[in-house]
Amino acid sequence: YIDFAGGIGVLATGHRHPRVMAAVAEQLQKFTHTCYQVMPYPGYVALAEKLNEITPGRHPKRTSLFSTGAEAIENAVKIARVATARSGIIAFSGAFHGRTMMAMALTGKVAPYKAGFGPFPSEIYHAPFPIDLHGVSVEDALRAINTLFKADIDPQRVAAIVIEPVQGEGGFYVTPPGLMRRLRELCDEHGILLIADEIQSGFGRTGKLFAMEHYGVDPDIIVTAKSLAGGFPLSAVTGRASVMNAAPAGGLGGTYAGSPVAIAAALAVIEVIRDERLVERAVRLGDELRARLGRLQSETPQIAEVRGLGAMIGVEFADAKTREPDPAFAKKVQARALERGLLMLTCGIHFNVIRFLMPLTIPDGVFAEALEILEQSIKA
Missing domain, CATH: 3.40.640.10 (Type I PLP-dependent aspartate aminotransferase-like (Major domain))
Structure with a gap:
């Protein structure tokens, strides 16, 4: 995983x-x-x-x-x-x-x-x-x-x-x-x-x-x-x-x-x-993650917001029609990702946010693979 x-x-x-x-x-x-x-x-x-x-x-x-x-x-x-x-x-x-x-x-x-x-x-x-x-x-x-x-x-x-x-x-x-x-x-x-x-x-x-x-x-x-x-x-x-x-x-x-x-x-x-300059690396990892989620947001109406500082990023999901918090969609994304080998956590008072807490030492290739899994899991 x-x-x-x-x-x-x-x-x-x-x-x-x-x-x-x-x-x-x-x-x-x-x-x-x-x-x-x-x-x-x-x-x-x-x-x-x-x-x-x-x-x-x-x-x-x-x-x-x-x-x-x-x-x-x-x-x-x-x-x-x-x-x-x-x-x-x-x-x-x-x-x-x-x-x-x-x-x-x-x-x-x-x-x-x-x-x-x-x-x-x-x-x-x-x-x-x-x-x-x-x-x-x-x-x-x-x-x-x-x-x-x-x-x-x-x-x-x-x-x-x-x-x-x-x-x-x-x-x-x-x-x-x-x-x-x-x-x-x-x-x-x-x-x-x-x-x-x-x-x-x-x-x-x-x-x-x-x-x-x-x-x-x-x-x-x-x-x-x-x-x-x-x-x-x-x-x-x-x-x-x-x-x-x-x-x-x-x-x-x-x-x-x-x-x-x-x-x-x-x-x-x-x-x-x-x-290992992990503070600077957190900025780069966060920028890459935010950019990928930003592109997905334009084609995924359930993505209500992408936010955070550095690598401490969260993506919030809302119902595509009502715009009410959508914890079920967040749970589906989490489950799909787990099936593909990516471990993620949800959070939020409505349980409709996926948060990203990867090690700042994560190798570039592994990070890229994780972003592909994340995209597939959101689109699935």
């Missing part, structure tokens, strides 16, 4: 990249676990310093490592609350932040993530995410936030606004630059922290090392995971030093947080992305 799923966006550097495997093998010969809070190790410090260096923003930063994206989101909320002495959090419709209780509360998609699992933590509020295709504008989102401030929660009680620069499970909708800039202004105006969830969009996928670089806006906290460690369980919360320092000693961490084996993989991943 040709993998256009990448373990749900985990494998930017591909399956078992030799340099990642070599780093892991070397670490396995040293030690596999001590618990960083019990016996610190240099790799943790080295990766934290590297993330402080490469994430957006030139301000002083600190990093805390964890195991999963949901765990990192939970801790980002903890840090925001202790740093601001506030409790309210604003997220967006369609967002996905994980499957733990706080992460589910932040998530703006009920089925299959939230149905039956409540009640969820309180003081979580949602604003509509701007999607032009569905008639929701930046102005609509901002008006909704203003309404929250007037009707539900004083902005002086809001600790953070959490947003994905590109919604992952929600449908690969790109946050409009106007919204991101205005959120930064609102946060600065009211003393609110801006948290960027780059769990799926980080590490080269969007044609920048981090998607926030497309906006010229620095988050106060950035959350990363997935492709950070090339298939090993590792996540990170990186933020302004003044914010991160607010957490009391012992307040952050975990038995397996910052696994030395996963850290070895992550340090190798960052070098591979740099040395």
Whole structure:
């Protein structure tokens, strides 16, 4: 099979990249676990310093490592609350932040993530995410936030606004630059922290090392995971030093947080992305994919929109006559592709989007073959 799923966006550097495997093998010969809070190790410090260096923003930063994206989101909320002495959090419709209780509360998609699992933590509020295709504008989102401030929660009680620069499970909708800039202004105006969830969009996928670089806006906290460690369980919360320092000693961490084996993989991943110019390659792969889908759109009325940044591309399907979301067509395309040897994933609150998460290391010939299969599957 040709993998256009990448373990749900985990494998930017591909399956078992030799340099990642070599780093892991070397670490396995040293030690596999001590618990960083019990016996610190240099790799943790080295990766934290590297993330402080490469994430957006030139301000002083600190990093805390964890195991999963949901765990990192939970801790980002903890840090925001202790740093601001506030409790309210604003997220967006369609967002996905994980499957733990706080992460589910932040998530703006009920089925299959939230149905039956409540009640969820309180003081979580949602604003509509701007999607032009569905008639929701930046102005609509901002008006909704203003309404929250007037009707539900004083902005002086809001600790953070959490947003994905590109919604992952929600449908690969790109946050409009106007919204991101205005959120930064609102946060600065009211003393609110801006948290960027780059769990799926980080590490080269969007044609920048981090998607926030497309906006010229620095988050106060950035959350990363997935492709950070090339298939090993590792996540990170990186933020302004003044914010991160607010957490009391012992307040952050975990038995397996910052696994030395996963850290070895992550340090190798960052070098591979740099040395193999995978950020630039993401742009080229995305351009080729977008061009192919654009040609298909002109002859396939079910293709409602092709969108994304870099190689983080989504194609949305709608009924040819009613223009209503068409999850059945998306499922048929996915099934036809699988029969032909191409593995793809669907997403979106209507399940009518196919998202593309191929490894950025995919050979040109294999990529070309995959595009042929994709075209055949859409036309079939």
